[in-house]
Amino acid sequence: MTSPLESLVLFYLGPVPITLAVVTTWGIMIILITGAFLLTRQLDLTATKRQAALELLVDTIDNQIRETSGAEPAPYRGFIGSLFLFILIANWSSLVPGIEPPTAQLETDAALATLVFLSVIWFGIRGSGVRGYLRSFAAPNPVMIPLNMIESVTRAFSMFVRLFGNVMSGVFVIGIVASLAGLLVPIPLMALDLLTGLVQAYIFAVLAMVFITSAVEDGAHHSKHKPPHSPN
Amino acid sequence: MEYLNLASIICAAFAVAFGAIGPALAEGRAVAAAMDAIARQPEAANTISRTLFVGLAMIETTAIYCLVIALLLLFANPLLG
Amino acid sequence: MTIDWWTLGLQAINVLILMWLLSRVFWRPVAAAISKRKDAVKAMLDAAKETQAKADAALAQVAAARDGITKERDTILSSAKCEADAATKAALSEAREKAEKIFAAEKASLARDTDTARIETTKQAAELSTEIAAKLLQRLSTSSIQEAFVSRLIKAITNMPESDRAALAQTTDGIDLVSASDIKAADKAKITTSVQKALGSTPTITFVTDTDLIAGMEIRTSHFVLHNSWQSDLAEILKELNNAAQ
Structure with a gap:
């Protein structure tokens, strides 16, 4: 049995090893972008069914962002929505025979968690400036500075391990069951995998939004020199 | 060498087994509390379910950590070289 | 466990590119369409409200x-x-x-x-x-009636107020005794004496005949008349009757 921690290198582009996950990601990217391009070619005031479905998706994501952060969704929509869509499609790509989801590989999840980590910094600085963002580490009081700094790394790491563990375990279990009894038996597990994939995509996006929001709000509180709010 | 392999396998099994107990109990409590809350306030079901999912994912993370530890023991054990 | 940093970097770049492209191709157009529709709906609603207000007015x-x-x-x-x-x-x-x-x-x-x-x-x-x-x-003009009228005349003279009788007695022009029919001479003398006796004087008495009287004996002087006849009685009755009729 191949280790789920190893990644299969297909070929080398100069010194760069191109793994199976990278190729799968490219495929997902092509599908998503062409699909989005084709679906959004004719947007009109009077919505067709297709456009209504697209708008429902965007509206749902907007609502989730609004409910989670309490802010207007426009600046975060592209980042959070794309994150959600990519993870969802990547998780569900395990249904296609012969394709291993890229989120079942350490590198993809690590890359996603890194992006979230960087985006928290980016949105925190954009929301309240460098000083405001740095001050947000001192919330609720300066004693918490080292803890907050460690937390900002560990929560990204936790997201990384959570996504990887869930998707990889699903794929792993399905692989084991399929190797034992190939016909029909893995179907319930695959259905469970679908649910897990959706929930994990949703959680990843929501947690990213929560972290961004906390960074923005803490920075905003401190940059306005308001009294520090009580710790929850 | 043989004992190290055996110990790694046994430890991986124990890590997953005991690591699953805590999150299982915790998730049970969380779901029960969420059901109770939804029964009391059906109009807040949306917010409660969203918080519940996030909370469940957080709780589940501990089990996933155990799983990762087990996988490390099995497939990337640094002691086995 | 080893992490392939190349792969990590490639995946990060991949996802970033995906986000950028999706933002360009998917999120912004759809969000723009939504907001455009919202604006259009709001404008239509405003227009409708305005029209409604106008219609209401x-x-x-x-x-x-x-x-x-x-x-x-x-x-x-x-x-x-x-x-x-x-x-x-x-x-x-x-x-x-x-x-x-x-x-x-x-x-x-x-x-x-x-x-x-x-x-x-x-x-x-x-x-x-x-x-x-x-x-x-x-x-009915008979002598008996004539006599009755003479006696009535005498009675009337005696019943006259004293001054009137005196004035009648003192008259100088003479007294006309008017009768309805001619009186015999003997009767004339008798009547004259009785009248003179009643008057207490002797004025000249002239006998005049007037058939209008019907029957009776009246004394007339120039400014005095003593009615004593059917005619005067009838006239009196007629007058009274007329008065009663009024």
Whole structure:
């Protein structure tokens, strides 16, 4: 049995090893972008069914962002929505025979968690400036500075391990069951995998939004020199 | 060498087994509390379910950590070289 | 466990590119479409609200105008009714008044006519009766009646007030004794003595005949008349009858 921690290198582009996950990601990217391009070619005031479905998706994501952060969704929509869509499609790509989801590989999840980590910094600085963002580490009081700094790394790491563990375990279990009894038996597990994939995509996006929001709000509180709010 | 392999396998099994107990109990409590809350306030079901999912994912993370530890023991054990 | 940093970097770049492209191709157009529709709907709603307000205002105006018309019509109707009532009442009262006046006038004229007719009739009847009486009495002109009239004359002279009798006795022009028929000479002397005796003086007495008297004996001087005849009696009765008729 191949280790789920190893990644299969297909070929080398100069010194760069191109793994199976990278190729799968490219495929997902092509599908998503062409699909989005084709679906959004004719947007009109009077919505067709297709456009209504697209708008429902965007509206749902907007609502989730609004409910989670309490802010207007426009600046975060592209980042959070794309994150959600990519993870969802990547998780569900395990249904296609012969394709291993890229989120079942350490590198993809690590890359996603890194992006979230960087985006928290980016949105925190954009929301309240460098000083405001740095001050947000001192919330609720300066004693918490080292803890907050460690937390900002560990929560990204936790997201990384959570996504990887869930998707990889699903794929792993399905692989084991399929190797034992190939016909029909893995179907319930695959259905469970679908649910897990959706929930994990949703959680990843929501947690990213929560972290961004906390960074923005803490920075905003401190940059306005308001009294520090009580710790929850 | 043989004992190290055996110990790694046994430890991986124990890590997953005991690591699953805590999150299982915790998730049970969380779901029960969420059901109770939804029964009391059906109009807040949306917010409660969203918080519940996030909370469940957080709780589940501990089990996933155990799983990762087990996988490390099995497939990337640094002691086995 | 080893992490392939190349792969990590590639995947990060991949996802970043995906985000950028999706933002360009998917999120922004769809969000723009949504907001555009929202704006369009809002504009339409505003326009609809405006139109509704206009329609409401127009409706209110129409309703007000209709109310005004109704009120005007009511007032016109009521005033017309009042006028008609007043006119009717006035006409009625006028007619009643006129009728009453006519009635009263008729009644008065009728009464007057009746009265005059009655008076006239009574007068005519009185005249007729006096005429009849005169005609009847003319047949009764006998000597006995002559004597009765003479004695009545004597009695009348004696019943006269003292001053009148004195004035009659003192008259110098002479006294006319008027009778209806010629009196015999013997009777003339007898009558003269009785009259002179009654008067207490001796004035010249002339006998005059006047058939109009029917029967009787009257004393006439230039400024004194003593009526003592059927004629004067009948005249007296007629006068009284006429007075009674009035």
